[in-house]
Amino acid sequence: xxxxxPQPSSRPVSDLPCPQAxxxxxxxxxxxxAAAADTPAPADAAGFAPAxxxxxxxxxxxxxxxxxxxxxxxxxxxxxxxxxxxHLMHNPRTRTTKTFxxxxxxxxxxxxxxxxxxxxxxxxxxxxxxxxxxxDAVLRAHESGLATPEQLRIVCVVPSASxxxxxxxxxxxxxxxxxxxxxxxxRTDEPGEVKxxxxxxVDQETGALFADTGFRLWHSLDLRNYQVADAVRALFERxxxxxxxxxxAHSVSSAFGLLGHFxxxxxxxxxxxxxxxxxxxxxxxxxxxxxxxxxHHGRFDHRPAWESRDGLFHQDRDPHFxxxxxxxxxxxxxxxxxxxxxxxxxxxxxxxxxxxxxxxVSLAECLERYPRIRHVLAPHGVHLPADPRELREWSLVMxxxxxxxxxxxxxxxxxxxxxxxxxxxxxxxxxxxxxxHLRHVSSLDDLRRVVRAAAx
Numbered sequence: 191x192x193x194x195x196p197q198p199s200s201r202p203v204s205d206l207p208c209p210q211a212x213x214x215x216x217x218x219x220x221x222x223x224a225a226a227a228d229t230p231a232p233a234d235a236a237g238f239a240p241a242x243x244x245x246x247x248x249x250x251x252x253x254x255x256x257x258x259x260x261x262x263x264x265x266x267x268x269x270x271x272x273x274x275x276x277h278l279m280h281n282p283r284t285r286t287t288k289t290f291x292x293x294x295x296x297x298x299x300x301x302x303x304x305x306x307x308x309x310x311x312x313x314x315x316x317x318x319x320x321x322x323x324x325x326d327a328v329l330r331a332h333e334s335g336l337a338t339p340e341q342l343r344i345v346c347v348v349p350s351a352s353x354x355x356x357x358x359x360x361x362x363x364x365x366x367x368x369x370x371x372x373x374x375x376x377r378t379d380e381p382g383e384v385k386x387x388x389x390x391x392v393d394q395e396t397g398a399l400f401a402d403t404g405f406r407l408w409h410s411l412d413l414r415n416y417q418v419a420d421a422v423r424a425l426f427e428r429x430x431x432x433x434x435x436x437x438x439a440h441s442v443s444s445a446f447g448l449l450g451h452f453x454x455x456x457x458x459x460x461x462x463x464x465x466x467x468x469x470x471x472x473x474x475x476x477x478x479x480x481x482x483x484x485x486h487h488g489r490f491d492h493r494p495a496w497e498s499r500d501g502l503f504h505q506d507r508d509p510h511f512x513x514x515x516x517x518x519x520x521x522x523x524x525x526x527x528x529x530x531x532x533x534x535x536x537x538x539x540x541x542x543x544x545x546x547x548x549x550x551v552s553l554a555e556c557l558e559r560y561p562r563i564r565h566v567l568a569p570h571g572v573h574l575p576a577d578p579r580e581l582r583e584w585s586l587v588m589x590x591x592x593x594x595x596x597x598x599x600x601x602x603x604x605x606x607x608x609x610x611x612x613x614x615x616x617x618x619x620x621x622x623x624x625x626x627h628l629r630h631v632s633s634l635d636d637l638r639r640v641v642r643a644a645a646x
Contacts, residue, residue, distance in 0.1 A: 240302035257281035288323035318355035420450020435467030472548030473592030512552035
């Protein structure tokens with residue numbers, strides 16, 4: 191039987207069922223963090239990391255966690271399925287779910303600063319959204335009185351292809367702040383190189399930077415940082431949604447969000463396999479379809495055989511790949527840039543055990559579905575631009591297109607689908623970071639100088 195989600199769509203954020211999820215789940219969040227301290231660090235963990243703790247509860251922390259609202263909406267019916275939206279985009283300064291992990295990451299840095307007196311500089315590679323969200327979280331820490339700019343700073347490294355998705359932030363309002371919180375842009379044809387470059391700086395500079403300046407350099411790209419924050423999705427589901435079998439659909443690069451949701455289910459049930467009827471449905475684009483290819487074909491490099499005609503590419507043998515595309519390797523959204531993610535085997539294991547699947551979508555398919563998606567989202571406070579060329583974050587449109595395609599192709603088994611709304615914004619929703627304020631780098635030495643200047 192199809193369930194119906196609550197309908198808080200027309201309410202202001204302050205009147206959402208869970209307006210501040212991170213504060214609402216403060217006690218459980220602290221317990222999830224404490225448990226993370228007992229898990230082995232990833233093999234690729236780098237350098238310093240703060241303790242798995244938050245600052246003491248108080249008005250300043252509550253203000254800081256303010257933009258972590260969650261709501262749920264029934265948005266569409268298709269093929270006998272009810273399609274719901276888990277709205278994770280209520281922060282108007284980011285419009286992505288990266289806000290949740292970013293707030294927790296920065297709060298951990300603040301707890302370290304308060305406990306030890308040592309200043310912290312976060313460094314993160316990003317395709318854009320993580321940089322925007324972490325910079326906003328650092329600014330919020332300053333605004334909330336949790337830390338001063340002398341105590342907490344951030345360096346972001348992004349690929350040149352993503353500059354049109356970088357949001358202006360108050361950290362760029364003057365020359366001194368821009369130097370202390372730089373946006374470094376790597377000119378590269380391979381966006382994943384920003385991860386290698388950031389890691390190299392951490393490996394070579396962490397000890398010397400602390401000795402010379404007192405700053406702890408924290409490389410925050412650790413799956414556990416996202417798992418603990420995204421666990422609140424499962425806590426919200428437990429408390430605010432009717433129980434029942436549902437498919438959780440998500441546009442993914444490495445599937446951190448779904449792994450976080452599963453971690454939250456494990457936490458609140460106390461079971462390795464929660465048995466709550468949750469299935470997972472991965473949506474990717476042709477630029478990086480690796481997780482779907484691995485899930486359904488056992489290897490990252492699987493691609494369908496295309497037929498070129500009428501200026502388009504067609505195929506109808508593999509239901510997990512687009513039926514039509516402008517190019518077999520088109521880059522629909524630069525945010526989804528991770529190739530052969532290390533999280534893929536774990537996600538495959540979860541889907542094999544609990545059910546689900548995945549699908550790759552094309553720009554042509556998203557454009558075909560765009561008018562309908564725009565129409566069904568509008569009543570729930572998510573407004574897509576009339577001209578899809580003005581859309582900068584395609585995550586939500588990709589996910590809904592994938593779900594509609596998946597239903598049509600018989601790839602989704604449950605009667606209810608919950609789309610995790612992880613990001614959506616257009617050119618009218620934000621001011622792009624000023625190109626004059628970007629620090630272009632092309633080498634390890636360039637980024638080392640940027641980091642040193644930020645700590646000066």
